[in-house]
Each structure stands twice: as structure tokens, then as C-alpha cells.
Amino acid sequence: QKEVEQNSGPLSVPEGAIASLNCTYSDRGSQSFFWYRQYSGKSPELIMSIYSNGDKEDGRFTAQLNKASQYVSLLIRDSQPSDSATYLCAVNDNYGQNFVFGPGTRLSVLP
Amino acid sequence: KAGVTQTPRYLIKTRGQQVTLSCSPISGHRSVSWYQQTPGQGLQFLFEYFSETQRNKGNFPGRFSGRQFSNSRSEMNVSTLELGDSALYLCASSFGQQGAEAFFGQGTRLTVV
Numbered sequence: 608q609k610e611v612e613q614n615s616g617p618l619s620v621p622e623g624a625i626a627s628l629n630c631t632y633s634d635r636g637s638q639s640f641f642w643y644r645q646y647s648g649k650s651p652e653l654i655m656s657i658y659s660n661g662d663k664e665d666g667r668f669t670a671q672l673n674k675a676s677q678y679v680s681l682l683i684r685d686s687q688p689s690d691s692a693t694y695l696c697a698v699n700d701n702y703g704q705n706f707v708f709g710p711g712t713r714l715s716v717l718p
Numbered sequence: 719k720a721g722v723t724q725t726p727r728y729l730i731k732t733r734g735q736q737v738t739l740s741c742s743p744i745s746g747h748r749s750v751s752w753y754q755q756t757p758g759q760g761l762q763f764l765f766e767y768f769s770e771t772q773r774n775k776g777n778f779p780g781r782f783s784g785r786q787f788s789n790s791r792s793e794m795n796v797s798t799l800e801l802g803d804s805a806l807y808l809c810a811s812s813f814g815q816q817g818a819e820a821f822f823g824q825g826t827r828l829t830v831v
Binding site: 641650708711 | 751774806808810816817819820821823
């Protein structure tokens with residue numbers, strides 16, 4: 608059973624701080640990793656994808672991947688109240704056919 | 719470029735009825751995946767279609783079925799609806815290869831009464 612785990616939160620950070628969201632996965636054969644943001648009542652929106660060990664930056668977002676530790680993280684710099692949402696980690700298997708989603712971490716950015 | 723379109727957006731059905739949901743993927747995408755999202759269970763994978771073939775299936779009863787047409791549009795059917803089927807049903811489209819990013823539609827909110 609392939610599993611993706613995340614802390615459910617809520618994770619509360621003050622406005623302007625760095626929010627750190629973590630994700631672990633069980634399938635060592637996983638090749639592709641994604642972060643989605645989901646506002647309450649809305650559908651998930653793709654934020655970033657990462658495929659290689661190391662960091663990938665896009666604006667205020669940085670994804671970090673460590674395949675040896677089976678660990679993916681998302682850092683949000685200069686957090687804004689509009690970042691308050693649930694963040695879903697998704698892992699794609701080696702064949703690209705199946706996304707496994709974590710339960711999501713609820714982030715609350717306090718003004 | 720148009721996104722993923724799901725219809726209808728909202729649906730109310732009674733127990734025992736059946737329902738059909740539709741998903742039109744992003745142009746050029748050949749893979750459509752369906753998910754059920756409930757507050758307690760999160761995003762649960764239903765099935766994935768690629769070029770009209772079901773490639774992968776989650777752990778849902780046979781009341782849940784789907785199909786994909788030659789234009790990549792997909793439909794999902796739920797027969798003999800139960801109260802527990804009330805959920806947000808999401809479809810996601812992608813190119814379908816390893817590493818391809820998936821994009822979600824706005825979802826269909828199904829309420830079974």
C-alpha cells in the first residue's frame with residue numbers, strides 16, 4: 608500500500624514568517640512529487656512539481672526533495688493571509704499512472 | 719487555454735438513484751483521473767483513463783464506473799446511490815506520462831438525500 612503522510616495541522620504562522628510543510632512517502636520507486644493548494648470549497652491547484660533531489664524555487668515557494676529519506680517539503684516565504692489553505696502533497700509512481708495524495712496540512716497565516 | 723471542465727457543478731440525488739458526471743480535459747491531455755473527496759477521507763483515487771482504456775483503479779465498489787471517449791472526455795457513473803456517496807468528485811487531466819503534472823477541474827458537489 609503506497610502511502611503519503613502529512614501533518615494535518617493546523618499549522619499557524621504569523622504574516623511575513625516562513626511556513627514549512629512536510630511530507631513523507633512510502634514507495635521508494637516514486638519519481639515525481641507535487642504540491643497542491645486547496646482553498647475551502649475549491650478544487651486543488653497545482654503549486655509546484657519536483658523530480659530531482661535538492662531545492663526548486665518559484666517565487667515565494669521552495670520545494671525540497673530528499674529521495675534517500677523519502678521526504679518532500681514546501682517552504683512558503685513571506686507568508687500572507689491569502690496563503691491560508693490546505694496544502695496537499697502528491698506522489699506519482701514510476702509509471703506515471705497513479706497519483707497518491709497525502710491527507711493535507713491546513714495552514715493558517717495570522718495577520 | 720481552457721482548463722478542465724466538470725459538469726454539473728452541483729447535484730442532489732436521492733438514495734437508490736444513479737448519477738453521471740462529466741469531465742472535459744485540457745486540450746491535448748489524454749489522461750483523466752477521478753477522485754472522491756470527503757472531509758473525513760481526503761482525496762481518494764477512483765480510476766484513471768488513458769486513450770479510452772482504464773489503466774488504474776482504486777478501491778471502490780463496482781457501483782462506481784467510468785469511461786473515456788475518443789476525444790478524451792470522460793464520464794463517471796455511480797449507481798444505486800448511498801448517503802455515503804455524498805462528496806466532492808474531482809477529475810484531473812494530464813498528458814499521462816511519467817512525471818506529467820495533473821490539473822483539476824472545479825469538481826461536482828454531489829449530495830445524496
